[in-house]
Amino acid sequence: MxxxxxxxxxxxxxxxxxxxxxxxxxxxxxxxxxxxxxxxxxxxxxxxxxxxxxxxxxxxxxxxxxxxxxxxxxxxxxxxxxxxxxxxxxxxxxxxxxxxxxxxxxxxxxxxxxxxxxxxxxxxxxxxxxxxxxxxxxxxxxxxxxxxxxxxxxxxxxxxxxxxxxxxxxxxxxxxxxxxxxxxxxxxxxxxxxxxxxxxxxxxxxxxxxxxxxxxxxxxxxxxxxxxxxxxxxxxxxxxxxxxxxxxxxxxTSLKPYPACRHAHPAIDAALKADDDGGEVLLRTYADAIKFCDRPEPSSVIEAKFSLQQSVAVALTGRSPTLNDFEPDAIASHAATRTRVRVEESRNFNEAYPAHYGASIEIGGQVWIATDALGDPEVPMRYDQIRQKAFGLMRHGGMDDPDPLIDAALDRILATYCARLP
CATH class of the missing domain: 1.10.4100.10 (2-methylcitrate dehydratase PrpD)
Incomplete structure (x- = not known):
C-alpha cells in the first residue's frame, strides 16, 4: 500500500x-x-x-x-x-x-x-x-x-x-x-x-x-x-x-492586481464600487483578514500593505491602489479617511472563506459587496491587465523597456490560452 x-x-x-x-x-x-x-x-x-x-x-x-x-x-x-x-x-x-x-x-x-x-x-x-x-x-x-x-x-x-x-x-x-x-x-x-x-x-x-x-x-x-x-x-x-x-x-490560483496583502483585496474591490459621502465606513469581512490586516495606524510601508484601513482609504478615492499608495507620504495623506473606517467580522464571509475572499462596505446605509476578489478564478484579470501589471512592475524595478522581455514570455505557448482570457 x-x-x-x-x-x-x-x-x-x-x-x-x-x-x-x-x-x-x-x-x-x-x-x-x-x-x-x-x-x-x-x-x-x-x-x-x-x-x-x-x-x-x-x-x-x-x-x-x-x-x-x-x-x-x-x-x-x-x-x-x-x-x-x-x-x-x-x-x-x-x-x-x-x-x-x-x-x-x-x-x-x-x-x-x-x-x-x-x-x-x-x-x-x-x-x-x-x-x-x-x-x-x-x-x-x-x-x-x-x-x-x-x-x-x-x-x-x-x-x-x-x-x-x-x-x-x-x-x-x-x-x-x-x-x-x-x-x-x-x-x-x-x-x-x-x-x-x-x-x-x-x-x-x-x-x-x-x-x-x-x-x-x-x-x-x-x-x-x-x-x-x-x-x-x-x-x-x-x-x-x-x-x-x-x-x-x-x-x-489567483493573481493580485493590487500591492497589498491578498486579505485586503476584497475590501478594496468593495470600496472601489462605493459612493463615499464622508461619513462612517463600515467594513465587514472574514476573521483572517482582520487578524492579519486590522491596522488603523500603519507606521511603515509593509504595515500599510497589511492595513485594511489604508487599502480602503485609497480605494474610496475611486482608483485602484498602486505601490505609491503605501509609501510614507501616502500613509500620512490618508490618515483622516482611515479614522472613518470601522472593521467588523462577518459570519457570512467567514462561512464562505477560504473558498471565497469576500468583504462589504457600508456608507450612509448603502452597501457594496465583493463576493470574490479581482484576480480570483471567479473574477479573473483580463489579459491586458496582467500584461500591464508586469510592465509596471518591471518599470518600477528600473527596466527602461520591458516589452521585449514580456513578448519573450508570451510566445507561441500562450497564444491559444490568452485568446480565451476575458
Missing part, C-alpha cells in the same frame, strides 16, 4: 498539456514582474548584497550568477518583496516565489528546455497547493504556509528536471526542513517573510540535488507519526483534501 507521500508523487506524474504550460508561462511572467520590481526595494538590495562572492551559472536577478541553491534563495526572496505574487486562496500560500525560482535554477543547471521548465512549474505548484490546502487553520494560525508547504513544491519542481533524483526521498528532505513562523508579521522591521519564500525555494533545490546522490530522506514525511501533519497541522485531515481534485491546480 502506498504512503501518502508516494501517492502524491504518483499524482505528480500525470500528463501535462499545452494549456497547462500556457498557464505556467503566464504565472512565470507575473512572478518575473514581481521579482524584477522587488530587486529595487530595500529588502531586495540587502538580499543582493548579502552574498556577493557566490559563483555559478544560474541567474540571480540584479546580482552575479551563482549555484542553483543560491540562485533559488536569491530569486525566491525577491519575488515576495512587494506582496504582489500570486496566491492560492484555499491553500493561503504563494506558490510562485518558491516553485518558479527552483524550476528556473534547476533548468539552467541541467540545460532543460523551456517546455520542461514550464512542466516543472506545473508539478511544483501542484505539490505546494495540495499540501497547503490540507494543512488546515490550526497550521495557518502560527505557520506561514508559503514557507512550510513551499519546500515540497520546490523539491517537486527541481526533481522533475534533475535526472536520477528520487522524488519521494526529496519530499522527505524538503519536509524535514520546513519552517516559517508568523511572528514576522508582528515586527515592522522584519524581512523574514521574504526569507521564508527564498528558503523554501533553496530547500527544494538542495533536496533534489541530495536525493540524486542517494542521500535518503524520510519516505513518510507527510503522514508519519512524527511527520509534517502530526507535528504542525492540528485538526487537519490530509488524505481526503490532498487527493480531492483531479485537474492541475495552477489553473485555480
Amino acid at each position: 502506498k504512503t501518502v507521500t508516494q501517492s502524491l508523487a504518483t499524482l505528480l506524474a500525470r500528463p501535462i498539456g499545452q494549456e497547462d504550460r500556457a498557464r505556467a508561462a503566464l504565472l512565470l511572467l507575473d512572478w518575473t514582474g514581481c521579482a524584477v520590481a522587488g530587486r529595487s526595494e530595500p529588502a531586495g538590495q540587502k538580499i543582493a548584497a548579502a552574498f556577493p562572492d557566490e559563483i555559478g551559472r544560474c541567474t540571480r536577478i540584479g546580482a552575479n550568477p551563482a549555484s542553483p541553491q543560491m540562485a533559488a534563495l536569491h530569486n525566491g526572496c525577491l519575488g515576495n518583496v512587494l506582496e504582489m505574487d500570486d496566491v492560492d486562496k484555499r491553500a493561503v500560500l504563494h506558490a510562485a516565489p518558491t516553485v518558479i525560482p527552483a524550476a528556473l535554477a534547476m533548468a539552467e543547471h541541467v540545460g532543460a528546455s523551456m517546455d520542461d521548465c514550464l512542466d516543472a512549474i506545473v508539478v511544483g505548484y501542484e505539490a505546494a497547493i495540495r499540501i497547503g490546502r490540507a494543512v488546515g487553520p490550526g497550521h495557518y494560525a502560527f505557520w506561514h504556509n508559503t514557507a512550510t508547504c513551499g519546500p515540497f513544491g520546490a523539491a517537486a519542481s527541481a526533481c522533475y528536471l534533475l535526472k536520477g533524483s528520487d522524488l519521494v526521498s526529496a519530499l522527505g528532505l524538503a519536509g524535514t526542513q520546513s519552517a516559517g513562523l508568523w511572528q514576522t508579521r508582528h515586527e515592522t522591521d522584519s524581512m523574514a517573510k521574504q526569507l521564508h519564500a527564498g528558503h523554501a525555494a533553496q530547500v527544494g533545490v538542495q533536496s533534489a540535488l541530495l536525493s540524486a546522490q542517494g542521500f535518503q530522506g524520510p519516505r513518510t514525511i507527510l503522514e508519519g507519526e512524527q511527520g509534517f501533519f502530526a507535528a504542525l497541522c492540528p485538526g487537519a485531515d490530509p488524505k481526503d483534501v490532498m487527493f480531492a481534485h483531479e485537474g492541475w491546480l495552477l489553473h485555480e
Whole structure:
C-alpha cells in the first residue's frame, strides 16, 4: 500500500498539456514582474548584497550568477518583496516565489528546455497547493504556509528536471526542513517573510540535488507519526483534501492586481464600487483578514500593505491602489479617511472563506459587496491587465523597456490560452 507521500508523487506524474504550460508561462511572467520590481526595494538590495562572492551559472536577478541553491534563495526572496505574487486562496500560500525560482535554477543547471521548465512549474505548484490546502487553520494560525508547504513544491519542481533524483526521498528532505513562523508579521522591521519564500525555494533545490546522490530522506514525511501533519497541522485531515481534485491546480490560483496583502483585496474591490459621502465606513469581512490586516495606524510601508484601513482609504478615492499608495507620504495623506473606517467580522464571509475572499462596505446605509476578489478564478484579470501589471512592475524595478522581455514570455505557448482570457 502506498504512503501518502508516494501517492502524491504518483499524482505528480500525470500528463501535462499545452494549456497547462500556457498557464505556467503566464504565472512565470507575473512572478518575473514581481521579482524584477522587488530587486529595487530595500529588502531586495540587502538580499543582493548579502552574498556577493557566490559563483555559478544560474541567474540571480540584479546580482552575479551563482549555484542553483543560491540562485533559488536569491530569486525566491525577491519575488515576495512587494506582496504582489500570486496566491492560492484555499491553500493561503504563494506558490510562485518558491516553485518558479527552483524550476528556473534547476533548468539552467541541467540545460532543460523551456517546455520542461514550464512542466516543472506545473508539478511544483501542484505539490505546494495540495499540501497547503490540507494543512488546515490550526497550521495557518502560527505557520506561514508559503514557507512550510513551499519546500515540497520546490523539491517537486527541481526533481522533475534533475535526472536520477528520487522524488519521494526529496519530499522527505524538503519536509524535514520546513519552517516559517508568523511572528514576522508582528515586527515592522522584519524581512523574514521574504526569507521564508527564498528558503523554501533553496530547500527544494538542495533536496533534489541530495536525493540524486542517494542521500535518503524520510519516505513518510507527510503522514508519519512524527511527520509534517502530526507535528504542525492540528485538526487537519490530509488524505481526503490532498487527493480531492483531479485537474492541475495552477489553473485555480489567483493573481493580485493590487500591492497589498491578498486579505485586503476584497475590501478594496468593495470600496472601489462605493459612493463615499464622508461619513462612517463600515467594513465587514472574514476573521483572517482582520487578524492579519486590522491596522488603523500603519507606521511603515509593509504595515500599510497589511492595513485594511489604508487599502480602503485609497480605494474610496475611486482608483485602484498602486505601490505609491503605501509609501510614507501616502500613509500620512490618508490618515483622516482611515479614522472613518470601522472593521467588523462577518459570519457570512467567514462561512464562505477560504473558498471565497469576500468583504462589504457600508456608507450612509448603502452597501457594496465583493463576493470574490479581482484576480480570483471567479473574477479573473483580463489579459491586458496582467500584461500591464508586469510592465509596471518591471518599470518600477528600473527596466527602461520591458516589452521585449514580456513578448519573450508570451510566445507561441500562450497564444491559444490568452485568446480565451476575458
